[in-house]
Amino acid sequence: MNSRERILARIRTAVAGAPQVPLVPSRPAAAATGREIGLFAERVADYRAVVHVVDPGKEDAVITEALARRGARRVVVPGGLPQEWERAVRDHPGCEVVTDDPPLSAAELDAVDGVVTGCAAGVAETGTIVLDAGPGQGRRALTLMPDYHLCLVRAGQIVAGVPQAVAALDPARPLTWISGPSATSDIELDRVEGVHGPRTLEVIVIR
Amino acid sequence: MSGTFLGMPAFPGNAAAAVRDSQLRFNLHKATRTIRGKRAAVVGELPDWGELRAAGKEIKDHTLRNLDRYLLQLEEAVTRAGGRVHWAADAAEANRIVAELVEATGETKVVKVKSMATQEIGLNEALAERGVTAYETDLAELIVQLGDDWPSHILVPAIHRNRSEIREIFREKMAEWGRAAPEDLTDEPRALAEAARLHLRERFLSSKVAISGANFMIAETGTLVVLESEGNGRMCLTLPETLISVVGIEKLLPRWQDLEVFLQLLPRSSTGERMNPYTSTWTGAAEGQEFHLVLLDNGRTDVLADEVGRQALRCIRCSACLNVCPVYERVGGHAYGSVYPGPIGAILTPQLHGMTRATPASHGRGISELDASLPYASSLCGACFEACPVAIDIPEVLVHLRAKAPHPRSERLAMRAAGWIFDRPVRLARTQRFGGRLRRFVPGRLPGPGAAWTDTRDIPDIPAESFRDWWDRTEGSTR
Numbered sequence A: 001m002n003s004r005e006r007i008l009a010r011i012r013t014a015v016a017g018a019p020q021v022p023l024v025p026s027r028p029a030a031a032a033t034g035r036e037i038g039l040f041a042e043r044v045a046d047y048r049a050v051v052h053v054v055d056p057g058k059e060d061a062v063i064t065e066a067l068a069r070r071g072a073r074r075v076v077v078p079g080g081l082p083q084e085w086e087r088a089v090r091d092h093p094g095c096e097v098v099t100d101d102p103p104l105s106a107a108e109l110d111a112v113d114g115v116v117t118g119c120a121a122g123v124a125e126t127g128t129i130v131l132d133a134g135p136g137q138g139r140r141a142l143t144l145m146p147d148y149h150l151c152l153v154r155a156g157q158i159v160a161g162v163p164q165a166v167a168a169l170d171p172a173r174p175l176t177w178i179s180g181p182s183a184t185s186d187i188e189l190d191r192v193e194g195v196h197g198p199r200t201l202e203v204i205v206i207r
Numbered sequence B: 001m002s003g004t005f006l007g008m009p010a011f012p013g014n015a016a017a018a019v020r021d022s023q024l025r026f027n028l029h030k031a032t033r034t035i036r037g038k039r040a041a042v043v044g045e046l047p048d049w050g051e052l053r054a055a056g057k058e059i060k061d062h063t064l065r066n067l068d069r070y071l072l073q074l075e076e077a078v079t080r081a082g083g084r085v086h087w088a089a090d091a092a093e094a095n096r097i098v099a100e101l102v103e104a105t106g107e108t109k110v111v112k113v114k115s116m117a118t119q120e121i122g123l124n125e126a127l128a129e130r131g132v133t134a135y136e137t138d139l140a141e142l143i144v145q146l147g148d149d150w151p152s153h154i155l156v157p158a159i160h161r162n163r164s165e166i167r168e169i170f171r172e173k174m175a176e177w178g179r180a181a182p183e184d185l186t187d188e189p190r191a192l193a194e195a196a197r198l199h200l201r202e203r204f205l206s207s208k209v210a211i212s213g214a215n216f217m218i219a220e221t222g223t224l225v226v227l228e229s230e231g232n233g234r235m236c237l238t239l240p241e242t243l244i245s246v247v248g249i250e251k252l253l254p255r256w257q258d259l260e261v262f263l264q265l266l267p268r269s270s271t272g273e274r275m276n277p278y279t280s281t282w283t284g285a286a287e288g289q290e291f292h293l294v295l296l297d298n299g300r301t302d303v304l305a306d307e308v309g310r311q312a313l314r315c316i317r318c319s320a321c322l323n324v325c326p327v328y329e330r331v332g333g334h335a336y337g338s339v340y341p342g343p344i345g346a347i348l349t350p351q352l353h354g355m356t357r358a359t360p361a362s363h364g365r366g367i368s369e370l371d372a373s374l375p376y377a378s379s380l381c382g383a384c385f386e387a388c389p390v391a392i393d394i395p396e397v398l399v400h401l402r403a404k405a406p407h408p409r410s411e412r413l414a415m416r417a418a419g420w421i422f423d424r425p426v427r428l429a430r431t432q433r434f435g436g437r438l439r440r441f442v443p444g445r446l447p448g449p450g451a452a453w454t455d456t457r458d459i460p461d462i463p464a465e466s467f468r469d470w471w472d473r474t475e476g477s478t479r
């Protein structure tokens, strides 16, 4: 008997005679309140991320300004980023735009100052952004190696809570749930922003 | 280290030593109090916490009851998504599988993201024996690895080290393992984190193989889930060409939608945050990576066979029970002598080692002194049960394990005698009167086997007259 058979047999012996436990049905998600956008912005800011809430069409100027303020010189943009956003990146004077086509090596990505992406969903209750490596987001390493991540979230992508997000996302895609910048509390429980992921997270919410 | 730290003495000895370490007690007190406060605040935010907790318990119980079926479903889903599934009955087999997978890549260096399962099986040591170096990448694990000691908390493994100790460790040891710490390194947490970032960045960029654990596996989709804070997990899961995940068979959830419960329970219970900074999920071979999943039993099916003890398999390793435990707060994690410290360790370690096994078929492993002492590392106050997000009744399991632990002959005799005396009121009255007359001769400390008891307790004074006699003498019943 191989280990697979042995483990399965041991499980069957172990639970034989134990009563069945029903699987609880999916829990009804709390209804949307209409306050999601404000709550999302508030909760993202709680993680010490920089948050802007802007009207549609106004995000381009904010992108250019943010990159200028940051002093980012080499910025990577994923394939499928809306053209206006990419143009806004190019509008930042002295900025070299890098694309991931052909794919950049990890070392090349490490030499980039920042990355600009969209997202797959935003969770108001927890201030979480979810990326699913889809268009305008890039593969996972793109939002990991650079020290600065500028992320754009459209109002329609923001859901009330974790249950709605889980229901909306596709498990077949690699997902990254981001709640604030990388952080550690390993040294005397003092929270320090940033160990390996981007140390600065800036979020533009489009109303 | 195979489950327990080798040669660890029993809990009471470790505890006595730890309690004398005032720095450790200060760190622990500060840490546990801080996390307790944060946890209470974010748990209080969710009006349906009680329902979430009940759902978490039921989903886990259902999964454990049908574990065979769900493991097969998981295997099929992972395989369909391009991953390979391996089954390991015990630590030795898991270590051998991982070592062979690493050797097949031709690499001699691997990066690791903190995983309790790989600590439980002593993977780093097993790999080292075969010439493979495993680099820990979690900041706290790095501190522990460079300092050549043991983790002491599930979540903040280096909780026993303060900032100046960490600076010394970095200055002395980083160069041996890779990029040296900067000359002018201060003990500011920010500077220490920066040093770790630079030290590990080189490692991530050059590593071709990573080893991880997982917080959850989804049977229906074959998805694995890792929650973390620092981004070292993302580095390990994303950059290397080959990813090997070693996961205990109890980490399973039936459906993708079940994550809605556990992604709320875990971060709030563990770090006291609404959500941890990073959660990664992937299904099979993601983004062209080679993916191997090693399913680990290593005593879990024995725990599953114990009707009372099996609830310990619901554990999602949040560490809430550690942070509320008055015993843990005073003695710290090392006293528990295992990778699983605190209340959960007190019930999990002895069970994984086979303490509740009815037959002597304990795979040649006898019951160690440490395992036998762990169920007593508690005052049964019940705080852990209340804090536990999957409602594990830790005190119930502790009492159950105490009953199963071997008891010394002297204790069994004393208990039998006590039973005989309490059985009849007249016997009790006579014994009390006899004791009252001899009260002057009772020593402050007991000799012989009773000494262990009086080491930590005072013998109560025996009154000259029992309540029963006083009641009769003062004609209490006629009042």
Ligand code: SF4
Pocket (backbone or CB within 6 Å): B269, B314, B315, B316, B317, B318, B319, B320, B321, B322, B344, B384, B387, B388, B389, B390, B391, B392
């Ligand atoms: S026993 Fe409960 S409280 Fe303790 S670590 Fe496990 S899940 Fe958390």
